[in-house]
Amino acid sequence: MTPLAKLLEAALFASARPVSVEELSALEPEASSGELTAALDEVRLHYDTEGHGVELVEIGGGWQILTRAEYTEAIERAQLAARPQRLSAAALETLALIAYRQPIGRAEVEEIRGVNVGSVLKSLHERGLIDVVGRAEGLGRPLLYGTTPLFLEHFALRHLEELPRADELAIALRHHADARVDGIALTAEGDGASDGIQPG
Amino acid sequence: MTPLAKLLEAALFASARPVSVEELSALEPEASSGELTAALDEVRLHYDTEGHGVELVEIGGGWQILTRAEYTEAIERAQLAARPQRLSAAALETLALIAYRQPIGRAEVEEIRGVNVGSVLKSLHERGLIDVVGRAEGLGRPLLYGTTPLFLEHFALRHLEELPRADELAIALRHHADARVDGIALTAEGDGASDGIQPG
Amino acid sequence: MTTFPPDMPLSNAGYVPPGFGRQSAGDDGAFVVELTAFSGPLDLLLSLIRDEKVDIYDIPIARVAEQFLRRIRTLGLNEAADYLEMAARLLRIKAQLLLPRGESEQWEDPRAELVRRLLEYQQMREIVSLMEHRADERRNQFARAYLPDQPAPPQAPLALSLSELLSAVDRVLRAVYEPNMHDVVARPLDVPAAIEIIRSLLALKARLQWTDVVRADAKPWQVLSALLGLLELARIGELHVAQPRPFANVEISRDPSDPASEAA
Numbered sequence: 001m002t003p004l005a006k007l008l009e010a011a012l013f014a015s016a017r018p019v020s021v022e023e024l025s026a027l028e029p030e031a032s033s034g035e036l037t038a039a040l041d042e043v044r045l046h047y048d049t050e051g052h053g054v055e056l057v058e059i060g061g062g063w064q065i066l067t068r069a070e071y072t073e074a075i076e077r078a079q080l081a082a083r084p085q086r087l088s089a090a091a092l093e094t095l096a097l098i099a100y101r102q103p104i105g106r107a108e109v110e111e112i113r114g115v116n117v118g119s120v121l122k123s124l125h126e127r128g129l130i131d132v133v134g135r136a137e138g139l140g141r142p143l144l145y146g147t148t149p150l151f152l153e154h155f156a157l158r159h160l161e162e163l164p165r166a167d168e169l170a171i172a173l174r175h176h177a178d179a180r181v182d183g184i185a186l187t188a189e190g191d192g193a194s195d196g197i198q199p200g
Numbered sequence: 201m202t203p204l205a206k207l208l209e210a211a212l213f214a215s216a217r218p219v220s221v222e223e224l225s226a227l228e229p230e231a232s233s234g235e236l237t238a239a240l241d242e243v244r245l246h247y248d249t250e251g252h253g254v255e256l257v258e259i260g261g262g263w264q265i266l267t268r269a270e271y272t273e274a275i276e277r278a279q280l281a282a283r284p285q286r287l288s289a290a291a292l293e294t295l296a297l298i299a300y301r302q303p304i305g306r307a308e309v310e311e312i313r314g315v316n317v318g319s320v321l322k323s324l325h326e327r328g329l330i331d332v333v334g335r336a337e338g339l340g341r342p343l344l345y346g347t348t349p350l351f352l353e354h355f356a357l358r359h360l361e362e363l364p365r366a367d368e369l370a371i372a373l374r375h376h377a378d379a380r381v382d383g384i385a386l387t388a389e390g391d392g393a394s395d396g397i398q399p400g
Numbered sequence: 401m402t403t404f405p406p407d408m409p410l411s412n413a414g415y416v417p418p419g420f421g422r423q424s425a426g427d428d429g430a431f432v433v434e435l436t437a438f439s440g441p442l443d444l445l446l447s448l449i450r451d452e453k454v455d456i457y458d459i460p461i462a463r464v465a466e467q468f469l470r471r472i473r474t475l476g477l478n479e480a481a482d483y484l485e486m487a488a489r490l491l492r493i494k495a496q497l498l499l500p501r502g503e504s505e506q507w508e509d510p511r512a513e514l515v516r517r518l519l520e521y522q523q524m525r526e527i528v529s530l531m532e533h534r535a536d537e538r539r540n541q542f543a544r545a546y547l548p549d550q551p552a553p554p555q556a557p558l559a560l561s562l563s564e565l566l567s568a569v570d571r572v573l574r575a576v577y578e579p580n581m582h583d584v585v586a587r588p589l590d591v592p593a594a595i596e597i598i599r600s601l602l603a604l605k606a607r608l609q610w611t612d613v614v615r616a617d618a619k620p621w622q623v624l625s626a627l628l629g630l631l632e633l634a635r636i637g638e639l640h641v642a643q644p645r646p647f648a649n650v651e652i653s654r655d656p657s658d659p660a661s662e663a664a
Contacts, residue, residue, distance in 0.1 A: 001253075006253035006271070011267075013253065015545055016281075023280065053211075054209060054213050169569060214544075216543050265544060286532075296528050299531075312517075314485075
């Protein structure tokens with residue numbers, strides 16, 4: 001492709017929204033509008049004739065590179081199928097606290113865990129493992145969280161009382177000795193802190 | 201490009217983050233890992249030889265399409281995208297220690313940096329560059345931190361092992377001429393090396 | 401020689417001056433730039449050592465300590481606890497160097513730990529410049545920014561076993577139940593209390609480690625109080641401070657001349 005077409009491709013790739021021809025002209029003030037249009041055509045044609053998975057489309061008064069529609073289904077399926085998700089150490093500890101201390105507010109969880117748990121609570125909530133179960137008394141009436149029926153279902157529990165009491169944990173854990181119990185291994189890989197849930 | 205290469209390109213265009221090979225292989229479960237690698241190579245070569253404004257790079261445990269550096273200024277000038285802010289020296293020092301000594305607790309970071317790092321840890325955690333990966337034994341079971349895949353991405357690393365080993369540091373530094381350390385004996389040898397920082 | 405200059409406001413050790421740590425020059429221009437030129441006391445110290453062109457393995461402590469104090473006062477850092485702690489450390493080393501060496505075979509250079517820390521810090525700075533270089537390269541490339549609004553995909557099955565949950569419960573609850581002496585209230589130095597603590601610990605044990613006196617998560621004011629308390633007790637001869645090897649824990653023992661140590 002010509003230098004101007006390459007520049008347009010890079011700019012369109014990096015932009016979060018469709019870009020108008022006027023905006024594109026700011027990229028290369030020397031270029032005439034005819035040259036710009038020709039370069040856009042060049043990008044569009046290149047994508048169409050050289051066998052690419054993307055295409056250049058005019059949309060909402062601007063130009064944008066989009067994934068070809070025929071691939072979107074496969075991409076969505078792959079994102080799902082990639083791996084079952086594991087909870088990060090942060091999400092797991094937060095869930096553990098909520099299970100044993102419910103109803104519990106965000107401030108109390110943060111005090112115990114020592115870090116901000118906003119995004120973790122959000123992802124556990126999206127996962128359907130916790131829900132808002134009430135509001136505390138006091139300033140701002142903070143939300144209180146508890147576990148959901150889906151939480152019980154996931155662990156094949158009929159009710160919360162089937163979880164071992166805190167003082168029986170050591171014994172309960174010995175029964176589950178076959179499982180890995182080191183906290184570090186739980187998060188050695190995955191999607192980072194922004195999101196509590198990660199592929200494992 | 202071949203159909204598999206087109207599919208990979210479409211998937212890479214659909215993600216703002218590097219896509220892992222596992223996820224890419226889920227796109228076409230029939231494809232062998234050799235075919236997958238060949239298709240990735242095909243995309244990379246196509247970008248390099250057919251004159252594109254973007255390139256395919258291996259980074260952060262996966263593959264990602266990025267704009268070529270030569271277009272950055274023009275794109276920023278046209279306000280189509282903005283470079284993220286640089287990390288502060290305090291953040292970089294803290295990240296360097298966490299990268300080399302993970303899992304590491306706050307006290308150890310503070311010991312080496314000689315300053316309080318509470319707020320730096322908080323902001324690195326909020327930016328998703330570090331995460332809590334476990335808890336140390338001992339009083340209060342302090343939190344232990346490690347780096348995330350986003351950390352690798354930020355520093356254009358494929359994996360942690362790409363960071364130089366402590367005993368390679370002086371050599372590695374010579375490749376990136378930097379005036380900061382002139383005038384002072386380097387530390388790769390002597391009693392510092394055995395206890396020196398090692399990639400984690 | 402372990403006393404601070406009278407104009408150094410120790411009582412505000414936890415206070416960080418406004419503008420400290422800011423990333424860019426503000427209206428106060430060069431001043432802020434100077435402040436942020438250092439990421440901590442070790443950074444400032446290394447820069448001093450460079451400026452003074454001294455050998456890192458043979459630091460003229462008296463001169464460097466004096467320079468350090470002058471610089472932190474000029475930079476307005478003399479109220480930042482981390483810098484004060486380093487100042488106290490330098491003064492302690494200076495004092496130790498003035499002590500008679502006795503039989504030289506056992507003599508441990510009191511600067512050894514500082515040199516170790518400086519070298520370790522310097523090594524970290526090497527990694528930082530390397531990482532900075534790579535981050536700059538990456539900053540010059542943009543990732544795909546446009547991501548279509550997809551309907552939230554159905555979620556992948558969750559991989560989480562009951563034993564994983566229970567171990568997590570165990571981990572967090574242990575963290576909760578273990579005694580937490582963490583003092584979150586910022587306050588000025590309390591050297592008399594620190595001296596009391598050290599004295600009572602020494603009454604129990606003839607030898608202490610630095611970590612017995614100061615907990616790993618101690619606030620800067622606690623560290624500094626303990627340090628000053630130790631210095632004071634060492635000065636009046638109630639105890640002896642030593643380090644078996646560079647970077648090892650500081651060992652505190654009753655002064656050999658103290659008859660109480662005979663009993664231990």
